[in-house]
Amino acid sequence: MQDILEQLEARREEARMGGGQKRIDSQHAKGKLTARERLELLLDPGSFEEFDMFVKHRSTDFGMDQNHFPGDGVVTGWGTINGRKTFVYAQDFTVFGGSLSETHARKICKVQEMAMKQGAPIIGLNDSGGARIQEGVAALAGYTDVFQNNILASGVVPQISVIMGPSAGGAVYSPALTDFIFMVRDSSYMFLTGPDVLKTVTNEVVTAEELGGATTHTTKSSVADGAFNNDMEALSEIRRLFDFLPLNNRDGVPVRTFFDKHDRIDNSLDTIVPENPNLPYDMHELIHKIADEGDFFEIQAEFAKNILTGFIRMEGQTVGVVANQPMVLAGCIDSDASRKAARFVRFCDCFNIPILTLVDVPGFLPGTSQEFGGVIKHGAKLLYAYGEATVPKVTVITRKAYGGAYCVMAPKHLRGDINYAWPTAQIAVMGSKGAVEILHRKDLGNPDVIAEKTAEYEEMFLSPFRAAERGYIDEVIQPHSTRKRVTRAFAMLKDKQLENPWKKHSNLPL
Ligand code: HXC
DSSP, X not given: OHHHHHHHHHHHHHHHTTXXXXXXXXXXXXXXXXXXXXXXXXXXXXXXXXXOTTOOOOOOGGGGGGOOXXXXXXXXXXXXXXXXXXXXXXXXXXXXXXXXXXXXXXXXXXXXXXXXXXXOOEEEEEOOOSBOGGGTHHHHHHHHHHHXXXXXXXXXXOEEEEEOSEEEGXXXXXXXXXXXXXXXXXXXXEESSOHHHHXXXXXXXXXXXXXXXXXXXXIISOOOSEEESSHHHHHHHHHHHHHHSOSSSSSOOOBOOOXXXXXXXXXXXXXXXXXXXXXXXXXXXXXXXXXXXXXXXXXXXXXXXXXXXXXXXXXXXXXXXXXXXXXXXXXXXXXXXXXXXXXXXXXXXXXXXXXXXXXXXXXBOOXXXXXXXXXXXXXXXXXXXXXXXXXXXXXXXXXXXXXXXXXXSOOGGGTOSEEEEOTTOEEESXXXXXXXXXXXXXXTTOHHHHHHHHHHHXXXXXXXXXXXXXXXXXXXXXXXXXXXXXXXXXXXXXXXXOOOOOOSXXXXXX
16 A cells, blocks of 8 residues: 555655756756746745646657656646635646647646636646647647636636746747746747747748737737736736726626725825826826736736826725826827737626726827728727726826717727716817817918917816716816726616617727
């Protein structure tokens, strides 16, 4: 009996060593942790339960029948993050470069399917050379099975991908189908075709980092939602994000103990909007000042900085925030900002996370590059996302809400539940200069008339009261009481019931 127990421990020990000490040392030398070390940091201590530790691949070609490592290059199972259940997989680069075989894929599919049945998120730590070359189509089939499960799980349980090494070729599509992608700076990259192929086919010379590193994907392509300096920082930030997320699409939004007064007054907000309407201010400041304990987990912080998206808590409950940022492009909405915010709104809506929208937007960004780039369709994505969303929606207009951008940023007309405006709000078709130049073109040579007409226009439209008179604004509030008013609004909206008409699925303008 003792023998059998010892044999089990010996087998486990062999599996835990992955591709062996030499390859583990090489992984460490690149500044990367191993798959098991990563899971230890991601999950609560001692909570990891592993599955399929002894699974071996079944290929026999290219001498593979003589080349086996228990676990086959991916560590799978479940554990907890601050006591809440999650399913996980972590690719083990020390075994065949973390490459995906038929059995490796089966292991991932198993945890994906469990996550869906159990209603718990799935977090994938990716570090892989792609399809296991020796397996040919069996590896491609395995990938596609994983993709299919990603698609079925979408909107059912949150799916998070962390890229902690290579992710090349079609392998990028599993992360791309998940809700969030995070990368590690200098040790991860993602691309469909690598630098060598590019050189041959298009004559372009780029490094892997330039083509698909964290900077590229967080600032240019927007494929990634954030980047961290090393494995440890990445995993601790994923724990932080996880705490904001519901476990599934039926579970309520997590509520945790908070140490902040719900009716905290912040007098500095009364002067945050500069007297000169052309001067910017940092919308981050407002978000931090109204969030519980000033905690804001920003999504896509480095991309389309003219709009901010991320999670805060109000009275302990997760709230998704979308906010124009007057510091960048004066807060104008462009194609990138529309896509970024639309995806975020849709994530919140499918997981029942209430949405707070903070508005200071002079309009859509004009220009041929925007029009040629399809801003009409991209802007429609944001419009669609807000209009489709049935979660509680609270909107605060702090300053400008002009033109089409007013219509897009969660107004009453897109089923906004509570719409507040600060006294500094200006709700109009456009700013005074543009309006007067159009309405009084013939008087452009007469500065006195223009000044008089501008004052008249500003008096009439550049305030929240025209909208409030029509009930498009529920209340004009004091800036210093914003946290109190918004938390009370969300508290009132807790039992909101709203359903869209039955349909197979909607047809978002893609
Ligand atoms: C089998 C692989 C492998 C793969 C790496 N290895 N990639 N084994 N299939 N795809 C093995 C290596 O043989 C080596 O084994 C070990 O992993 C580490 O690889 P190295 O090359 O020594 O490491 P490094 O120098 O860090 O380079 C990593 C790498 C490189 C950049 C990922 O290995 C590489 O280019 N691999 C091939 C990438 C690729 O083209 N994959 C297919 C993409 S197309 P030993 O025994 O020496 O430790 C694809 C299609 C998917 O994935 C389609 C889905 C629809």
